[in-house]
Amino acid sequence: MKIIFWLIDINYDLVNSVPEIRLWGVTREGKRVVVLDRSFRPYFYVLPKSTEKLDHLIDKIKSVYSAKYKVLDIKVVNRKYFGRDVKLLKVTCQIPALIPKIRDELSSLREVEEVLEADIRFYMRYMIDNNIVPSAWHEVEVEELEKPKEWQVDGVYLAKHPPRYVPEIAEIPKLRVLAFDIECYNPRGAPKPDRDPIIIISTATNDGEIKLFLADERNNDRSTIRSFVEYVLEKDPDIIVGYNSNGFDWPYLLERCSKHKIKLAISRTRSSPSQSVYGHFSVIGRANIDLYNYADEITEVKVRTLENIAEYLGVMKKSERVLIEGVEIHKYWDDPILREKLLRYSIDDVKSIIGLADKLLPFLIQLSNIVGLPLDQVVAASVGYRVEWHLMRQAYQYNEVIPNRVERRYRTYKGAIVLKPKPGVHENIAVLDFSSMYPNIMISKNISPDTYIPPEEKVDLNEVYVTPELGYKFRKWPPGFYKRVLERLLKARKEVRAKMKELDPSSVEYRILNERQKALKIIANATYGYCGWVHARWYKREVAEATTAWGRSIIRETIKLARDIGLQVIYGDTDSIFVKYEEDKVEDLIKIIKDKLGLEIKPDKIYIRAFFTGAKKRYCGLLPDGRIDVVGLEAVRGDWSELAKEVQEKIIEIILKENSVDKAIEYVNDIVNKLRRGEIPMSKLIIWKTVTKRLEEYEVRAPHVTAAKKLLSAGYMLTTGDKVGYIVTNKGGSSLADRAEPYIFVKDYSEIDIDYYINKQVIPAAMRILSYFGVREEQLISAKRQKSLLEFFE
DNA sequence: GCAGCCCTATTACCT
């Protein structure tokens, strides 16, 4: 019989010394199935030092290592290694787990140059070789097997051949999603799993069910966890989502389980979640996703708590939810009246998580499909690994061997050009952008590790592209690896966008394609950064360097061409130029760039009025629809107080829309007075900063570090990467660092150092804009208020 | 002893 299924998860197990690939999926009829393939064997390559005496090497491996490592076969194969034809030994074995061991032995042989592709996980190897794509449909001829009793599927099938990817089916099956969140008892500060029980496990499913599991009257969580496990099995979700679940909920649950000597048997084989790659927990047969991983990429939200991310994505407003300070959870639990509120809070959290999943999964599914990593892994993997997996799967298509990861010394290289803008107000500015500049440069100049020609190599100059400034040479032909990969991505994106034009924007298919084109763009644009990443398998400094060098040359040429036709260039950064808008000339410029440079530049937006501070990467502009862009300024930075940001934003609005400096001054005066009268909410005075390393590693006493230490000694939990919110107070010492207090500890307005907020927050943020108009600081501090005697003598 | 200067550490932004 034949089945068609959508691939959710993949793993393997050794059954009677035979590796068995397990493909977990859902059929078009909505059946949960697992397809087994017992026909695949692990292998790797040996690159010999010389192609002579290959038979000798084969014999040696056979006689010395075959028995010990269950080698099944060794044969000579032709592959490409950085574009060059190579002869490799393909060594096939029986047991995946033995590969690292035989690799180590073989790589130390003197006849062996390098052992390749020995670090590819077995199930990924299987997917690459058989073009099996996660989050996509496959068809396969199968024979039904008896279902092991404890496996949670509707059918177990043995594949008669590797499944075939069916890219034509675009739809996404109806997947069952379960969100969960735990609350812990914390009367002694940050909860510790060896002593503090879980008091609430809240769950929500995408069919609208919400269910809570509570600890019993003696705060015992044993049956709580057991009921949760039962419930997960009953709901049998394809996807489990949490928020910081890899960092908190799973490890906590697992430790509570081991304490109670019970099993967190929630996988489709009744196994417990296990620590896997990229710091995530794998749940066999399901996709376990931690949405906090994705939230980290939403840079518009500065403090990425669940509440803030949910609000930003329109899932749940903060104003409509119960907010409880983390450390107070135990108090809410212990008090029968307050407990209702805690339950509400827990429900709001889990509702937010399921809401986020609903918003984000369509994109993540496309990303998984394009990158070729299973859904749970692609979410956990960082950008570099996503790009790399995309490349690894492409390499197989081109018969290229995957290079090993090698340790290299970090070296910087020159990047892009940024123009110094003329400070002040400019009217009518067009912003012109090169579309996907770096990918297009890599394509058009065929920049790739395999096309690079080292300086000592003699070559006909007609056959190479010579990099400006650096003189690096890249072969024009044949197309390099990066060129082929990027061309394919850009072409695919173009096709998707063309197809979208034929669809109703409110249709499901349109939504899927839109997420798909976004994913294609992200991978294409991240590929340049990847090639300059020292840990990349396809790292080549010259490749990254050449790409930025061409970028500089192109933007310089563009500026020159613009000026030649009389366009006034105001600013530019990397791949954009800001010009005084003259419709005809801009149209001409676009044509000239197309003809002379072979690249597409297009108007991104028009500013009716824009203000430049004079510094690079800091400006603001008024759009035709009345919206305002703020770029780089304090108003968009997460490390300034809300008050300072609000003041600056308002000033920008007054200047750009009303052009009134006096009104702006009046506004600042009003704010300063309000601040002095205690009329500004304390929440607007919090300054958030990230702790980027262990506290003892800091060389200077920074305010956020001292605040972090205060939190820690009060029993709070804090790890690298967390943000600390502090308020500057007037007690604790003379230096700012001493006076920075975690905001949760500041109870009274009288503790606040008002002068700090006036002089170091409001005034600098305001002056960033107003100093250009000749405004002096004194004008911003209320004229109505006389200086005190003390201040007079200071 | 301290004001003033300069350099460095630190963070977060832009493309």
Added chain:
DNA sequence: ACAGGTAATAGGGCTGCG
């Protein structure tokens, strides 16, 4: 663990003055 370019603040060391 994708890249480099950039602005800005505060800490901290050093210098020169008295």
